[in-house]
Amino acid sequence: MLARLETDEGAGWGECVADVEPGYSEEFNEGAWLVVRDHLAPALLRAGDLSIDDLDRVFAHVRGNPMAKATLTDAFVDAELRVRDESLATWLGAERNRVGCGVSIGITETTEELLDQVEGYLAEGYLRIKLKIEPGLDVERVAAVRAVHPDIVLSVDANAAYSIDDIEVFRALDDLDLLMIEQPLHHADLVRHAQLQGAIRTALCLDESIRSSADAAAAIELGSCRIVNIKQGRVGGIVEARRVHDVCRAAGVPVWCGGMLETGIGRAQNLALAAMPGFTLPGDTSASARYFLDDLTEPFVMSPDGTMSVPIGPGIGVSPRPERLTETTLRTEMLTRGP
Ligand code: MG
DSSP: OOOEESSSSSSEEEOOOOOOOOTTSSSHHHHHHHHIIHHHHHHHHTSOOOOOHHHHHHHHSSSHHHHHHHHHHHHHHHHHHHHHHHBBBHHHHHSSSSSEEEEEOOOOOSSSHHHHHHHHHHHOOEEEEEEEBBTTSSHHHHHHHHHHHHOOOOOOOOOTTOOOHHHHHHHHHGOOSSSSOOOOOTTTOOOHHHHHHHHHSOEEESSTTTOSSHHHHHHHHHTOEEEEOOTEEETHHHHHHHHHHHHHHTOOOOOEOOOOOOOOOHHHHHHHHHTTBBBBSSSSOOOOGTTTSSSSSSSSOTTTTTTEOOOOSBBBBBBOHHHHHHHOOOOOOOOOOOO
C-alpha cells in the first residue's frame, strides 16, 4: 500500500511495509488499509495545521499498528521536506552519500542452491551475506557456506523460529565466525534473548522485537542484543526510526537498516536512514533488481563496490513513475478533509 498525502503546500509519498499475511508481525495489508482509512487518516484530516512533531500525538489514540502509522508519517514527512526543498537524508543528519549493501537469502531447497546464490550475490558485489535459518536447516547449511567462503561477512536470521531449549544450535553457530545472529527467539521475549546473549560469544541482533525506541532501550538495558536492525516501517516510520538510532548510538550499539520488500519509495527512505552515523553495518538495502523486474520508481542500482547512492533530491528524492503506478494499481481510495 502506498499513501500519497497532499497538504496545502505540497505532496509526499509513504509506503506500507505490511505483508499479505500477518506472519512477520500482526499487521497485514488489508488490516493496515482499514487502520489507515478508518482511524489514522481521519485523525490526520481532523487535526488541521500540523508539523512533523505533532504526528505522534495525532496517532496516539491508535495502539500499535506501527506499519500503518509509518505509511502516513512517512508521506507527511516527505511532503514537508519537499516543500522545504530539503532531502530526507539531510533532515536525518545523514553523514554519507553512499551506503553499503547486504543481501538476505531465503531458505533454499538444497545446500547447492544456497551456495550458488551466495556465489551470485558475492559476484554482484554485496558486502554482507545473510542466511535465513530454521530448525533443521541451520548449522550444516551455514557451515557449508563458511567452508567455501572463510572470509566473507556472514550473518544468520532466524525470524524467531527457535526457543532457549535450542541453545546447542547457537553454541554450534558460535564457531562459524558470524557477524550476528538475528532474532533467534520469540519477538516478545527480551528476557530469554538476554539469557542467550549471555551464553554465546556471537552478537545477537534484534529485528521483530524492536518496535519502538522504548523497546530498543529495554533490550539494550537487559543485554538482549548487541546489534539492532532498524526497519523504519516496523517502528512506526522515519521519525521513530531516528529515535531508535539515537538510543542505540548513545549506548554504543551499532545498527543497520533492514528491508521489507519495499518498492523504490520505501527503498529511498531506507537509504536515507542508512546514511545516518550510527548505521555502521551493511544493511539489507539491496538493489531494486533483487526484488522487481520493473520497480515503481527508477530502479536503485548497486555499484560493483557493493554500495548504493543515497537520494539527494527534496524529500525522499524519488516518485513513482505515473505509467508504472497506473499499471500496478489494484485499488485506490481518496480521503479528504471535507468541504
Ligand atoms: Mg530479520
